[in-house]
Amino acid sequence: MSQHYLPVREAWLAARQEEILDPGQRIVDPHHHLWERPGWRYLLDDILADIRTGHDVRATVLVQARAFHRADGPEELRPVGETQFAAGVAAMCESGVYGDVRVCAGIVGFADLTRGEAAGAVLDAHIAAGNGRFRGIRHIATWDPDPEMLNPAYTPAEDMLDSAGFRAGIAELARRDLSFDAWLYFHQIPRLAALARAFPQVPMVLDHCGGILGIGGYAGKRNEVFAQWSANMRDLAACPNVMVKLGGLGMRLPGFGLEDGEIAPSSQMLADAWRPWMERCIELFGSRRCMFESNFPVDKGGYGYAAGWNAFKRLAAGAGEEEKADLFWRSATRFYRLPG
Secondary structure: OOOOOOOOOHHHHHOOOOOOOOOOOEEEEEEEOOEEEOOEEEOHHHHHHHHOOOOEEEEEEEEOOOOOOOOOOOHHHOOHHHHHHHHHHHHHHHOOOOOOOEEEEEEEEOOOHHHHHHHHHHHHHHHHHHOOOEEEEEOOOOOOOOHHHOOOOOOOOOOHHHOHHHHHHHHHHHHOOOEEEEOOOHHHHHHHHHHHHHOOOOOEEEOHHHHOOOOHHHOOOHHHHHHHHHHHHHHHHOOOOEEEEEOOOOOOOOOOOHHHOOOOOOHHHHHHHHHHHHHHHHHHHOHHHEEEOOOEOHHHHOOOHHHHHHHHHHHOOOOOHHHHHHHHHHHHHHHOOOOO
């Protein structure tokens, strides 16, 4: 397992059972993956099993994860296979056979935006394959001087977001009214702010609370990281085209260490660990520009689906009904242009 992926331990997760808080709260989960990997399968039945633990999840958005790429054809078009796959899952759910939930109602794929104008043809192929569900691109930008922080599957240049080729690719998103999902680390947020200012017409969303790091060289530096992250997030919040996903903190990267317990953490433990970061996001961006996310199955190594959404409900307990609607479903529905 890389620094990003904690192993999923079903018995460890099952040992933590909680009553579902506010089970009538409508939810759209705007960030999850589906894949078939050696020793790790997470497909429709698996996410349905997590959803059916009790929360009222109405729809989801699938985000690219190098899954089900085409085995042949031009290299740049192979990621379109993931969109084809997700559109099939969405069609299965739209049949009603699996109940009311609409898994993969929105799809975020991958295209190599550093190819500039040439990425346009790949975007068009995604749009066609998505059959009305394709919403945008995630091109992972995570970079750090410490190789330990890097996911070997993604090797972006430090200055990728600033490069002429990448920005020409973002311009192709703009021409098609597509959005950009940004996954990068907290010290890279200024680069995203510069990109957002250069393309104010492109809706952008920062994944996983802005890439908090608390391991390796960042271990024991929680206050320093929070201060730098907070300043960077404040600057980013001045870009009205940017929203934030509140989640992704079940990975090893933030260094909370809750995966070390004898059983999976409770929602109260999760809420206590996440509160400073998520409350600061909401303070800076407002509920209309924030959305809770599961990041499953990646975060499943750190906590259970039911406990995770219970933790979000604990964090939002003091919010008004309109703010809760934003955080749990309306911001995601608006950003990804989902039905109803």
